[in-house]
């Protein structure tokens with residue numbers, strides 16, 4: 136992938152964040168998501184790539200834009216696979232809460248696992264603990280191995296997770312071992328980035344979240360030389376085993392089988408993102424632990440973007456000032 140593509144990709148998440156901002160705190164996550172999707176697609180189609188969405192907004196039947204299999208870009212240039220989450224934290228956006236981001240990951244063709252939209256158990260660490268994780272072992276064994284690799288006692292270890300009832304037991308267990316737990320309401324991609332960033336106080340991420348978010352996280356883990364292991368979990372193993380959830384679970388297993396993936400089997404980082412020639416871009420929508428949110432003052436908007444290019448392992452923080460009246464008309468129609 137040509138080097139300049141990274142900068143062009145950062146414009147995609149900037150546009151999505153600006154579009155989402157209009158809907159921050161307005162209570163409708165679907166409208167917010169729709170605006171971010173439209174903005175993302177608009178900019179993607181201006182870029183010289185032969186891109187295919189492999190992690191997106193769903194199948195063609197239920198997602199009019201950025202559906203899985205959709206081709207984006209001018210068709211000229213690098214053939215790439217693209218994983219998008221136009222709003223990672225739709226509920227936070229709708230409720231005006233912190234930590235919502237727009238994210239995208241781009242890789243060479245065929246490098247991302249085409250994971251179905253189901254739950255995924257994820258364990259992520261940064262470079263210094265990359266050899267310490269094994270999802271076949273217990274959480275306690277993993278925490279001890281990570282602490283040992285980092286040369287610190289368990290009570291100096293910090294784990295990010297999602298504050299969901301399904302994690303109550305794990306959170307209690309970790310806290311019982313003395314581990315400090317940051318349980319955020321939503322948004323495990325940003326937390327995954329923090330687990331791998333050299334200047335972050337988060338040592339690991341452990342949670343059950345979305346598989347699409349897991350693949351996007353794998354891209355950034357790859358780029359930052361961390362490690363990740365994961366397991367796809369059918370819905371009844373995560374939610375109440377109601378009739379509906381059992382039916383969904385059976386569909387998920389069938390999807391996985393069709394893709395040649397075994398549910399509940401440990402997936403390594405190499406299976407999730409096959410090499411580190413990836414581009415990852417995230418722009419803050421609302422202010423968060425990782426990024427500043429969008430701020431608009433009259434015709435001026437500022438955004439903060441984290442842009443990571445795996446090949447060179449360059450991490451850029453880009454603070455942009457946008458003169459909104461100079462944007463092209465199609466983008467203005469989405470943003471205003």
Ligand SMILES: O=P(O)(O)OC[C@H]1O[C@](O)(COP(=O)(O)O)[C@@H](O)[C@@H]1O
Nearest residue numbers: 222223224225321322323344345348
């Ligand atoms: O809301 P659930 O079902 O617990 O799913 C968890 C997933 O939802 C999120 O918290 C938010 O995702 P969206 O905003 O894209 O829906 C993800 O970060 C996480 O992986």
